Structures are given as structure tokens and as C-alpha cells.
Amino acid sequence: MTPTIHILNGPNLNLLGKRQPDIYGHDTLEDVAAQCAEIGQAAGLGTLLRQSNWEGQIVDWIHEARETAAGIIINPAALTHTSVAVLDALNTFEGPVIEVHISQVHKREAFRHHSFVSHRADAVMAGFGIHGYALAMRHMAHLLD
Ligand code: CA2
Numbered sequence: 001m002t003p004t005i006h007i008l009n010g011p012n013l014n015l016l017g018k019r020q021p022d023i024y025g026h027d028t029l030e031d032v033a034a035q036c037a038e039i040g041q042a043a044g045l046g047t048l049l050r051q052s053n054w055e056g057q058i059v060d061w062i063h064e065a066r067e068t069a070a071g072i073i074i075n076p077a078a079l080t081h082t083s084v085a086v087l088d089a090l091n092t093f094e095g096p097v098i099e100v101h102i103s104q105v106h107k108r109e110a111f112r113h114h115s116f117v118s119h120r121a122d123a124v125m126a127g128f129g130i131h132g133y134a135l136a137m138r139h140m141a142h143l144l145d
Contacts, residue, residue, distance in 0.1 A: 003070035004046035005140055007036055007133065008061055010077030010086075011053045016102075016130075024102050027130045035130070036073075036137045043141035045070070055079055055086065062089035070144055071096040073136045080105075080115045087116040096143045098136040101126040 009029060017028035033049040040047040048069075052058055058079065065072050072093060079086050080101070090097055097120055104127025105112040118124055123139055125132035 002044065002046040003144060004048055004068065005036070005040060005071045005073060005137065006061065006065045006069040007032070007047060007049040008058060008065075008072060008074045008076075009049070009051035010055075010058055010075060010079045013051050013075060013077050014053070025129050032130050032133050035134050039134055039137040039141070043137075045137075045141060045144070047137070055083055058083075059085050059089045062086070062093060066093055069093075069095065071098070071140045073098045073100055073133065073140060074117065074121075075100045075102065075133075076117050080117050081111055083116055087119055090117060090120040096122045096140060098122060098140060099124045100132045100136050102129055102132060103127060 013029060016024055017026050029049065029051055036047045036049060050061055074097065076083065076086050099115065099117050099121035106126065125136055128135060
């Protein structure tokens with residue numbers, strides 16, 4: 001079976017490409033999904049991109065990933081800075097975890113500088129725009145090679 005990378009996205013990222021393009025750019029999550037699928041295909045990896053505005057849904061998807069994913073790429077959005085529940089769920093996942101932020105969070109408000117998810121993430125991308133997801137996919141392919 002083709003190993004699959006789950007690409008999980010947290011609250012408000014459904015608005016990507018539709019609001020605040022000065023911070024988050026013009027590309028949509030559908031564009032992200034297409035780019036990641038293309039990189040995955042070339043590396044022999046499947047991809048599954050999901051987005052939810054609900055913390056519990058993200059936790060449930062991480063639990064599901066324990067059984068079905070070779071790796072997780074996650075942009076937890078605001079949950080990055082608030083959610084011990086997402087961190088605890090990621091701590092039960094045994095494969096590689098890469099944390100992605102579209103914006104350069106360390107250049108922004110102080111409350112965005114701390115990430116609970118970084119306590120588990122094997123790598124962190126910030127400030128690469130949506131290209132960060134593509135870079136994360138390439139690194140994931142390298143880690144799973
Ligand atoms: O830079 C990132 O990717 C963030 O994870 C995005 C979160 C923010 O809370 C984090 O500090 C950094 C916000 C996601 C909101 O997404 C939107 C996208 C387009 C328009 C409005 C919101």
C-alpha cells in the first residue's frame with residue numbers, strides 16, 4: 001500500500017486565499033493540496049489534506065493517522081499557541097511530524113512565538129508562504145526514504 005502523508009490544517013485556514021492576502025497570500029488550500037499531491041506522487045507517497053475549525057476534530061484526525069498515515073504535516077493555526085490536546089495527540093503518533101506556518105510567526109505578535117506543537121515536531125517551517133507545505137513534503141519524502 002502507498003504510504004500516505006496526512007496534511008492537517010486548523011481553524012480559519014479554510015479562508016486561505018480569500019482573506020488577508022497581505023499575510024497569507026493568494027493561494028488556496030486546494031492549491032496546497034494539488035502541490036503536495038504532485039510532490040508526493042513523484043516520491044511514491046499519497047497525500048490527504050484536511051482542514052477543520054474544531055480542535056476535537058483535529059485530535060480525532062491525529063488518532064486516525066496513527067493507523068493510516070506514514071507522516072503528519074500540520075498547520076495547527078491558532079491551536080499552535082493554545083492546544084495541549086493537539087500536542088498530546090501528536091505525542092501518540094509514531095511517525096515523523098512536520099509543523100508548518102505560512103507566516104513568519106516570530107516576526108509577529110509575542111503570543112505567536114510559543115508553539116505547543118513544536119514540543120513534538122521533528123521539523124518546523126515558518127515564513128515560506130504556502131511553499132512551506134511543499135518543502136515539508138520534500139523533507140517528509142527524505143525522512144521516509
Ligand atoms: O502562519 C500560519 O500559518 C499560522 O498558523 C496561521 C494562523 C495563526 O493563528 C498562526 O499564528 C500562524 C491563522 C490562520 C488563519 O488563516 C487565515 C487565512 C486566510 C485568511 C484569514 C485567516
